[in-house]
Amino acid sequence: MFTVSLFSCTGCVNLHYNDYAHTKVLLFLYVLSLYLYFxxxxxxxxxPRSEAINLLANTSYTKVEDYIIAHSKYKLSNFNYCEACNFLKPExxxxxxTCNTCVLKMDHHxxxxxVCIGIKNHKRFILxxxxSLMFTxxxxxxxxxxxxxGIKTTSQEGNTKVQFKICYLLFIASVFILxxxxxxGYSIHLVLKNTTTIESMNIQDKLEKKELLMEEGRHIDLGHIYDLGYYENWKQVMGHKWYQWVMFGENDNIKILSSTFNGFLFPVNDEILERQQDLLNRGLLV
Structure with missing residues (x-):
């Protein structure tokens, strides 16, 4: 990808060898994209294992399970454990x-x-x-x-002024843009809905299998328990303050909301939580 990008950048620099400001913008976007890639x-x-060490080191708890029970908004009857990792598998x-490990709030590999896109590098992935889209x-x-x-000049003078490499560059850029x-667009949509690629696929599977709850002939909208609204969802991934949205460091929300957002617990929508709890109590949700 970046080999093609380097070729593209070189081609555009040749187009603007007298326009130093434009060249600097291109090089800046290229270097920035490359930096974010790594x-x-x-x-x-x-x-879970690495973050559990950090969590326990900064709290008075000796077990992650005790921490989750103390801070969770809903009752937990049991915990999930990964047989491969032999460790707690949080929500x-x-x-x-492929990575041979569990990933906190895993979006996708x-x-x-x-590598996987998880809670610690999701923001960098979005940036x-x-x-990269701006650069392209x-x-x-x-x-x-x-x-x-070039086409306009050719039609006026009769001599071909369009270089093949620039036409190829236009084609490659078009493919990359699409x-x-x-x-x-899809990644931002998921962030705004506070869901992950894996979670969205699970929801789609339920729709395809027609596992929709019905009550009095109507579909019951379960909602998404982690959906707090577009703005709050965006801040949860990109940063608490607007200027943090373009900062490349770790999401400060992981530190600011350490009691409810650290990969082991997440803020939940109280209204949806109550709705799902009511359906569960009535035996309509399993």
Whole structure:
């Protein structure tokens, strides 16, 4: 991906060798995207075992289970444990067979990064998609303008002024834009709904199997227990303050909301929680 991006950046720099300001913008977006790419990989995604050490070191609890029971908004009759990891498997966590570990609030395993996207690198992943899309759009605009002017000049003078490499660059940029638009749009949509790729797939499976609850001939909307509204959902992933949304460090919310948002517990929608609890008590939800 970045080999193609480097070629693209080089091509656009050639287009603007007299426009130093424009060249600086292109190089800045490229370097920033490259930095975020590696920033997604190396800080890690957050595993129950590693984060449990940090949690217990900063609290008076000796077991994570005791901490969860003390701070959870709903009653827990039992805990899930991963047989492969031989460790606690908190809510929203999943075991990745490729990474061979459980991941806190696992979104998905990304083959382009060769790591999982989890609670600790989700924000960086979103920023990478956004800035990479901006970089690709800039390249597309530059290459399209060059091709358009080349065609216009050719029609006036009769000599071909369009370079093949720029046409190829325009094609590659178009493919990247369409791909990144889909990935970025879908990823932001999931953030705004406070759900993950895995959770959205589970919901879709239920819809396909028609496992919808019905009461008096009407579908019952269970809702999503972690959905706190677009703004709160966005802040939970991207940062508590607006200026933190473009900062590349770890999401400060993990520290600010340490008692309710640390990979072991998450803020929940009280209204939806009560609705689901009522359905559970009436035997309509299993």
């Amino acid at each position: 920033n997604v990989i190396f800080p890690g995604y957050g595993t 929203r966590s999943h075991h990745c067979k 990304c083959p382009w990064f060769a 990478f998609l956004i800035f 759009i800039t390249i597309w605009i530059d290459s399209f303008r060059h091709v358009y002017m 791909t990144l638009l889909v990935f970025t």
